[in-house]
Amino acid sequence: MATDGGVDQYLKWDEDVAHHDYAAASNYLSIRFGEGRAQELSEKLRKLPVISRRANDILRATQRAPLPLSDPGVLKDLKKVLAGEKLSPVLVADGDIAYGYHRVSLAYALDPYAEVPLKLAEGPLL
Numbered sequence: 001m002a003t004d005g006g007v008d009q010y011l012k013w014d015e016d017v018a019h020h021d022y023a024a025a026s027n028y029l030s031i032r033f034g035e036g037r038a039q040e041l042s043e044k045l046r047k048l049p050v051i052s053r054r055a056n057d058i059l060r061a062t063q064r065a066p067l068p069l070s071d072p073g074v075l076k077d078l079k080k081v082l083a084g085e086k087l088s089p090v091l092v093a094d095g096d097i098a099y100g101y102h103r104v105s106l107a108y109a110l111d112p113y114a115e116v117p118l119k120l121a122e123g124p125l126l
Contacts, residue, residue, distance in 0.1 A: 025093070029042065041121050044093075073102035089116075
């Protein structure tokens with residue numbers, strides 16, 4: 001299904017992250033790093049600009065395998081894409097996909113080299 005840039009006509013992204021995505025990311029990050037670090041990262045993510053990276057690079061850097069198209073979350077995002085809806089940019093913090101793993105997996109399935117908008121919070125865990 002990979003194409004030379006053709007996936008861009010189907011895979012559309014919002015300009016900024018959906019407000020509720022920050023809360024979801026914070027919930028996930030609190031399990032990984034504790035409440036304090038999760039809050040710190042969530043606040044940092046809100047202030048960062050949206051940048052873009054290739055789907056395959058995001059997955060490699062976060063050491064995640066793409067979810068299959070049969071995954072319920074990936075299917076939900078695929079239905080949005082087919083309906084012409086835009087997807088929210090992904091949140092990546094401290095080397096992990098804090099929110100948007102399904103979206104990155106969908107982008108990868110459509111085209112591993114697809115550009116995925118994201119906010120990237122880097123920094124040490126300490």
